[in-house]
Amino acid sequence: MASPDQDLAHVLDKDGVRLTVEDALATVTLTNPAKRNAQSPALWRTLAEAGRSLPGSVRVVVLRGEGQSFSAGLDRQMFSPEGIPGEPTFIELARRDDAGLDATIAEYQQAFTWWRRNDLVSIAAVQGHAIGAGFQLALACDLRVVADDVRFAMRETSLGLVPDLTGTHPLVSLVGYARALEICATGRFVQAEEAVATGLANLAVPAADLDAAVRDLAGALLAAPRDAVVETKALLRGAGDRTYEEQRAAERQAQARRLRDLAGVGE
Numbered sequence: 071m072a073s074p075d076q077d078l079a080h081v082l083d084k085d086g087v088r089l090t091v092e093d094a095l096a097t098v099t100l101t102n103p104a105k106r107n108a109q110s111p112a113l114w115r116t117l118a119e120a121g122r123s124l125p126g127s128v129r130v131v132v133l134r135g136e137g138q139s140f141s142a143g144l145d146r147q148m149f150s151p152e153g154i155p156g157e158p159t160f161i162e163l164a165r166r167d168d169a170g171l172d173a174t175i176a177e178y179q180q181a182f183t184w185w186r187r188n189d190l191v192s193i194a195a196v197q198g199h200a201i202g203a204g205f206q207l208a209l210a211c212d213l214r215v216v217a218d219d220v221r222f223a224m225r226e227t228s229l230g231l232v233p234d235l236t237g238t239h240p241l242v243s244l245v246g247y248a249r250a251l252e253i254c255a256t257g258r259f260v261q262a263e264e265a266v267a268t269g270l271a272n273l274a275v276p277a278a279d280l281d282a283a284v285r286d287l288a289g290a291l292l293a294a295p296r297d298a299v300v301e302t303k304a305l306l307r308g309a310g311d312r313t314y315e316e317q318r319a320a321e322r323q324a325q326a327r328r329l330r331d332l333a334g335v336g337e
Contacts, residue, residue, distance in 0.1 A: 086107065086113045096131045096132070109144055132192075134195040138197070140220075143205075191291050199223075201225055208222070214271045
């Protein structure tokens with residue numbers, strides 16, 4: 071957590087990631103446009119650190135990428151025999167035992183897991199290419215606003231790999247099993263119109279209007295009382311794992327908490 075006297079306008083800036091905080095709104099920016107915001111283990115560690123660094127006042131987090139592309143996926147140097155200095159190569163990873171390999175991938179995944187915390191609403195502002203790890207990072211967020219030039223693609227299968235950065239669960243939840251399989255297995259591009267039509271994106275706007283549209287959405291989210299948004303998000307996130315009757319009961323319990331809180335009555 072940030073200390074009370076820390077300059078919250080500039081919390082973190084390293085490894086291609088910048089975190090800034092203004093009151094209840096945080097912005098995480100990918101800052102390597104020269105490499106189309108390609109991702110590396112160092113970037114993933116810093117994204118995970120950004121999640122841990124958020125002050126308790128933050129309610130909405132915007133994720134964006136500088137330049138023409140949101141994120142074009144893994145840094146291609148990871149695929150080279152020498153890899154990225156200081157990081158394990160793919161060959162070295164493959165030689166680890168099951169427990170070691172599992173632990174390494176789990177560490178990488180931490181960059182993608184905190185965006186759906188119940189106390190936050192996260193918005194990905196996506197322009198240009200969002201490929202592979204870039205696609206999965208956009209999927210890690212609760213909401214996606216896309217520019218009309220967006221090009222999503224899940225290219226892992228084309229490389230002989232599988233999507234392993236937490237993207238498969240939200241993708242199936244958003245577009246259904248059959249379309250998710252087709253998108254992943256073919257590696258094809260999904261553009262703005264299809265993204266909105268299938269529920270992959272909440273809204274598509276001209277690229278010049280992307281930042282303004284995200285600001286408007288963030289403002290609308292911040293206008294609602296925080297506790298009501300937190301309870302509602304928890305209800306919706308859990309709905310898929312509950313029966314209809316269980317969801318009805320969860321609604322009653324959540325509403326009882328809200329009514330008591332509003333009335334100042336303890337349970």
